[in-house]
Amino acid sequence: MNAPNERSAELAGIGEARLRKEDARFIQGKGNYVDDIKLPGMLFLDVVRSPLAHARIKRIDTSKAKAIPGVLAVLTAEDLKPLKLHWMPTLAGDVQAVLADDKVCFQMQEVAVVVADDRYIAADGVEAVEVEYEELPALVDAKAALAPDAPVIREDIADRSEGAHGPRSHPNHIFTWEAGDRAAADAAFAAAEVTVAQDMLYPRVHPCPLETCGCVASFDPVRGELTTWMTSQAPHIVRTVVGLLSGLPESKIRIISPDIGGGFGNKVGVYPGYVCAIVASIVLGRPVKWIEDRIENISTTAFARDYHMSGELAATRDGRITGMRVKVIADHGAFNSHAQPTKWPAGLFSICSGSYDIPAAYARVDGVYTNKAPGGVAYRCSFRVTEAVYVIERLIDVLAQKLSIDKAEIRRRNFIHREQFPYTSAFGWQYDSGDYERGLQKVLEAVDYEALRAEQAAKRADPDCPTLMGIGICTFTEIVGAGPSKACDVLGVGMFDSCEIRVHPDGSAIARMGTINQGQGHPTTYAQIIATELGIPSDRITIEEGDTSTAPYGLGTYGSRSTPVGGAATAMAARKVHAKARKIAASLLEVGEADLEWEIDRFQVRGDPERAKTMKEIAWAAYQHAPSGEEHGLEASYYYDPPNFTYPFGSYLAVVDIDRATGETKVRRFYALDDCGTRINPMIIEGQIHGGLTEGFAVAMGQQMPFDAQGNLLGNTLMDYFLPTAVETPHWETDFTVTPSPHHPIGAKGVAESPHVGSIPCFSNAVADAFAHLGVTHLEMPHSAYRVWRQLHASGVAL
Amino acid sequence: MSTRTVTMSVNGEQRRAEVEDRTLLIHFLREQLNLTGPHIGCETSHCGACTVDLNGVSVKSCTVLAVQCEGAEVLTVEGLAEGGVLHAVQEGFHQQHGLQCGFCTPGMLVRSYRLLQDNPDPTEEEIRAGISGNLCRCTGYQNIVKAIQYAAKRLKEAQSVSA
Known part of the structure; x- marks a missing residue:
């Protein structure tokens, strides 16, 4: 018998940087798109x-x-x-x-x-x-959609005073959605020592997968x-x-x-x-x-974002946030076909209080029709979470500048502290776990934050310095893994997900899932979960998804829900198999189930480890002679309805150098620390983070879908729509902490969208920080060289 | 629509077929020869998913007519492995996690192959510039760079062994 550590390594289970099983067909041109x-x-x-x-x-x-x-x-x-x-x-x-x-x-x-x-x-x-x-006449400006003389876009429903999400006040009005406590928020603002307000546009962008x-x-x-x-x-x-x-x-x-060939919500x-x-x-x-x-x-086919946001914070003079208000005009295009859980017209936008302990908060989103393509999908994010994280992470920087408090320090003063979890936000979300100080501290030490601020101060003091240096910080919290069926459904179908596992007589296995891979590595990582749970080597487990005639019903892969929901279903299905395997082992070893203990890939008799049955032996026995009262076979399915969302978080820091002559922004350094709870495959996690950061870079620095007054989309090819090449893409540094989710069967939270959600405000914060000493609090995305160049001139610092 | 016969070598095999004058090389490869490795991701020659090797040069096969390839030698991703053994670039992409959804991968691999033929010892900057005609939406390129560096090392080792 091999030593336990060898047997454990053979499994390539949770935590192993296992190479991807699905690569073989893609590198040989044998994919099937x-x-x-x-x-x-x-x-x-x-x-x-x-x-x-x-x-x-x-x-x-x-x-x-x-x-x-x-x-x-x-x-x-x-x-x-x-x-x-x-x-x-x-x-x-x-x-x-x-x-x-x-x-x-x-x-x-x-x-x-x-x-x-x-x-x-x-x-x-x-x-x-x-x-x-x-x-x-075309209606292009969402802010003008509800004007009395605005062109009526949807004649088919123009006279309806009631929509799917409540009363409609205008033919171009889709819904008004409110969250939080307006009166409490207003009271916080009335009593505030300091307030800040900032309008910001999260522009219309497109997920643009390569296929x-x-x-x-x-x-x-x-x-x-x-x-x-x-x-x-x-x-x-x-x-x-x-x-x-x-x-x-x-x-x-x-x-x-x-x-x-990539989805990203599209x-x-x-x-x-x-x-x-x-x-x-x-x-x-x-x-x-x-x-x-x-x-x-x-x-x-399905744009994302297009949120015109007005955010406000109320605070004490020492930077403690006491209230938050956000108003949004949401441009949904000509038909409301956004892809969100059906009851959530603004998705999970009310996660916008972020990582901070804000006692009073209120948000309102008004959805309107315009003469633009329909959509409003979650582009590599959970539903409207990117917009929510952007508004709070920008606002806290605006507050820091107003109070002349360091941008790391103001975050520390407002963090939800580790001992406050599980934490209920002013919007009612129950954050499962977090340790925000630890992540931020690790990042600040890794980049030597104090030295960076000293360098920035020296450069600001030098009128001949050819660059403006900016340091951006983002300490974000996501809400992913939709979701509990009591809160989330799509057309009435609860947002559970599923897994069905069959262990074959030879001890190999197949698992079928309700999710669907688009490059996230499901065939590799789901197998690792089963390997750890059942002691079957990952290489002997086949994962199948995407065929509705063979896979169990599931809600699919978007909003980082595969690991939080599908991964949980996988672990739970495996545990049902495990429970039956225990009965078979007890029968084979002629002992009570309570006398058995599980050890990597086998049940052994407590106190007598030489008497054991491996999962492989149990699988064969399951098809040979089932113990009395048991059916033959070794399989189980599980439909997992998550008790809560998961709340991955991270601390990101960007250093940018802006050329004062050209307005070009060079990303000198980007340090991304993510906490996604239990890490199933570190290699795949790192790859997901690289990809998400690159998409975030694209959004912050170049992507937009502008329209002219007639409603013509100005730029709908890859000549105009920015997809970064290897030349523009920065080098990424990654790091992690591990704070498991207490309610997920293996403690995992989901990761692939965090880097997109977290990096975008980090870039914007870095660009704005470069101008902070000049009184600038905000620059609209995307931060193209032209726009930054205009700000250089407006601020009188162009060379 | 007028047609004509074209003859070309594709992955070392002589192929002869009737094509419309307007048939693009990518459609000829995918639909007439059933070589579905190269993909179509745009129609403006930007994404590079359709990249193949044409007479020793990387080209975007969505912007080449099949009739222009008369007598040419074409290499697609399907022709990279030899005798069932993966080419070093294919091995590198697997070992270094240089792919996710896999859609850009065939074009990226064929481009990487040509890059290393032309420059067996590229710097990171040369690799990044060398693959800048091929877009990837998943990986952020960092592991693709590592994959190509891995392949360069393997090819050099193989060369020193054979020398």
């Missing part, structure tokens, strides 16, 4: 889109397109009407036009689809469809079954939606998420292209593929 799928007789669908942001459709002439050899069908809203599929419900309680019905409400809206033998002919067909529009969205719909008219391969982060809920729309029973619908929703491909396949009886191009991706 949706556009790689090719079926006999498959057709290709392409979309006719509106060049205008707001217009009435006068006429659509499809005859020339239909005359092109190889074009099989052209569908418009008129063709979908008899099927009642020209509109579809959104996940947010609104409806969205599948194909424009009478008018278009955003540029690039879907007007018609062409189905043809191949993608080239389909594109020819799109060119040949003639659409005549009567242009209407765009797409699907292959294949309806089998003989069996009456629909199989659809789809780039979906939530295939099971898509199956339920497709069932509702099509009238087919879910048992006849199979949604398969194949390999996904692939949560149900898009018109999917619906049209499914309809076309049902109508034509042949498989139909739809793959959007990059311009379509950026222009139409």
